[in-house]
Amino acid sequence: MKYISTRGNYKNVTAAEAIRLGMVPPGGLFVPAEIPQLAPAEIEKMKEYNYQETAKQVLSKFLTDYTEEELREAISAAYNSQNFASPEITPIYKLSEKTYVLELWHGPTAAFKDLALQLMPHLLVQAINKIDLKRKILILVATSGDTGKAALEGFKDVPGIEIIVFYPQDGVSKIQKHQMETTKGDNTYVVAVEGNFDDCQNSVKEIFGDEEFKQVIKEQGYQFSSANSINWGRLVPQIIYYFNAYARLLAKGEIEAEEEINIVVPTGNFGNILAAYYAYRMGLPVNKFICASNDNRVLADFFATGTYDIKREFKKTISPSMDILISSNLERFLFEVTGQDAEKINSWYEELNQKQSFSIDEQTQAKISEIFVGLAVSEAETKQRIKDTYQQHDYLIDTHTAVGVEAYQKYTADNNEQSKTIIAATANPYKFCSTVFEAISEQGSTQKSDEFEILEKLNKETDFEVHPSLKELSAEQIKHKLNCQVTEIKESIKELLALE
Numbered sequence: 085m086k087y088i089s090t091r092g093n094y095k096n097v098t099a100a101e102a103i104r105l106g107m108v109p110p111g112g113l114f115v116p117a118e119i120p121q122l123a124p125a126e127i128e129k130m131k132e133y134n135y136q137e138t139a140k141q142v143l144s145k146f147l148t149d150y151t152e153e154e155l156r157e158a159i160s161a162a163y164n165s166q167n168f169a170s171p172e173i174t175p176i177y178k179l180s181e182k183t184y185v186l187e188l189w190h191g192p193t194a195a196f197k198d199l200a201l202q203l204m205p206h207l208l209v210q211a212i213n214k215i216d217l218k219r220k221i222l223i224l225v226a227t228s229g230d231t232g233k234a235a236l237e238g239f240k241d242v243p244g245i246e247i248i249v250f251y252p253q254d255g256v257s258k259i260q261k262h263q264m265e266t267t268k269g270d271n272t273y274v275v276a277v278e279g280n281f282d283d284c285q286n287s288v289k290e291i292f293g294d295e296e297f298k299q300v301i302k303e304q305g306y307q308f309s310s311a312n313s314i315n316w317g318r319l320v321p322q323i324i325y326y327f328n329a330y331a332r333l334l335a336k337g338e339i340e341a342e343e344e345i346n347i348v349v350p351t352g353n354f355g356n357i358l359a360a361y362y363a364y365r366m367g368l369p370v371n372k373f374i375c376a377s378n379d380n381r382v383l384a385d386f387f388a389t390g391t392y393d394i395k396r397e398f399k400k401t402i403s404p405s406m407d408i409l410i411s412s413n414l415e416r417f418l419f420e421v422t423g424q425d426a427e428k429i430n431s432w433y434e435e436l437n438q439k440q441s442f443s444i445d446e447q448t449q450a451k452i453s454e455i456f457v458g459l460a461v462s463e464a465e466t467k468q469r470i471k472d473t474y475q476q477h478d479y480l481i482d483t484h485t486a487v488g489v490e491a492y493q494k495y496t497a498d499n500n501e502q503s504k505t506i507i508a509a510t511a512n513p514y515k516f517c518s519t520v521f522e523a524i525s526e527q528g529s530t531q532k533s534d535e536f537e538i539l540e541k542l543n544k545e546t547d548f549e550v551h552p553s554l555k556e557l558s559a560e561q562i563k564h565k566l567n568c569q570v571t572e573i574k575e576s577i578k579e580l581l582a583l584e
């Protein structure tokens with residue numbers, strides 16, 4: 085299987101090369117040249133598979149230049165009982181007659197990013213070995229909170245790799261900040277940036293395209309790669325759990341073979357929902373995708389109007405991991421729905437660059453509307469949904485998941501349709517415990533209280549089990565205390581690596 089650029093501006097590469105490079109050097113993203121297919125009988129057969137076996141089947145379709153042995157090694161190093169608190173890896177919680185919550189937060193950092201970032205470092209190290217590269221890999225990460233810690237945990241102490249994480253100083257929760265600041269490992273660096281997530285992501289993308297700087301780090305024996313979802317190695321592992329979830333519902337008799345389901349995903353950078361879309365294109369029976377946004381409703385507006393417009397205020401919300409205006413993976417989606425039309429992608433993204441917006445043609449918009457619905461959820465609605473879900477179902481959801489659940493409620497209120505629905509639960513509720521506690525207890529603002537005290541209070545009040553990685557977190561030593569301006573990101577990389 086070859087990988088091509090969404091902008092038609094690069095040679096075809098293998099999966100290993102796409103993963104090593106992270107993004108297409110002159111701009112654009114790598115995608116598989118064609119989408120592999122799984123026949124209905126193959127999908128039904130997955131009922132008998134555990135998570136690891138499903139992983140093997142999905143990955144081997146895309147990573148054809150990896151050996152069976154390599155995939156098996158990577159899968160067992162990633163998806164095991166040490167890393168995941170549930171033997172099912174991504175268990176399903178039946179919320180009501182037709183809705184199922186796909187718990188993607190049982191990994192070491194309590195958010196769904198672990199499903200990709202526990203596996204990807206192994207794929208990257210194998211890629212480097214395949215290509216027989218002598219240079220060290222420097223991973224640069226821009227994070228809205230959860231990617232940072234998940235990448236640090238995935239890459240810490242991996243030989244031949246250094247990782248630097250940049251996060252918006254005031255744009256992450258206290259628990260997320262503490263998780264990152266306490267990371268161990270001799271190859272990990274964490275920097276707080278005085279800006280928002282888009283500032284961090286743009287700076288990192290610019291650095292990836294900076295030939296002069298690449299030369300500087302090359303002379304020191306390094307080359308860049310990315311652990312953000314612009315890297316194909318981040319996306320492909322996320323396809324696994326959609327097939328696994330479907331197969332679990334089949335196995336439990338909740339759905340019948342070939343029955344179409346809805347998939348709801350609280351969305352920011354459009355990576356998680358794009359993985360679901362790839363699963364669909366491979367053969368997963370899907371009726372509708374519901375793309376749920378918070379107050380940064382750039383995607384909801386795009387799906388409603390066909391215009392992607394980032395000329396708007398960036399809002400800080402209680403679902404910070406979705407506080408994004410530039411959803412990088414939308415580019416891959418548009419490439420695929422236009423039948424891989426690199427010319428269109430080029431002209432739209434050129435326009436985005438110049439005018440901060442672009443509009444797609446009616447034909448493409450009509451095609452998207454057949455399968456995608458975008459809905460935005462306000463801050464008040466998010467909190468109310470956390471409370472209602474707790475009161476009605478005795479089940480605790482985090483702020484991001486609540487955006488998904490609420491978007492689904494809005495969708496069903498407007499549509500009389502009966503498909504069973506999977507809602508992606510992207511973070512453990514204790515990861516955002518202040519807001520969750522405020523929502524269910526009506527005690528007003530908890531701003532001044534200690535985050536870890538609130539965690540305990542929330543646990544006392546609800547009896548909902550605390551995620552194992554968050555239980556001990558307050559006692560961990562802070563190891564990282566660096567910060568910089570947006571304009572100093574490049575300088576800070578030089579300083580950290582002692583480059584000239």
Ligand SMILES: *Cc1c(COP(=O)(O)O)cnc(C)c1O
Pocket residue numbers: 195196197230231313350351352353354355356357405406484485510511
């Ligand atoms: C990253 C993240 C999201 C957004 O996922 P995308 O793949 O960027 O759309 C949603 N919820 C949580 C908790 C996250 O960490």
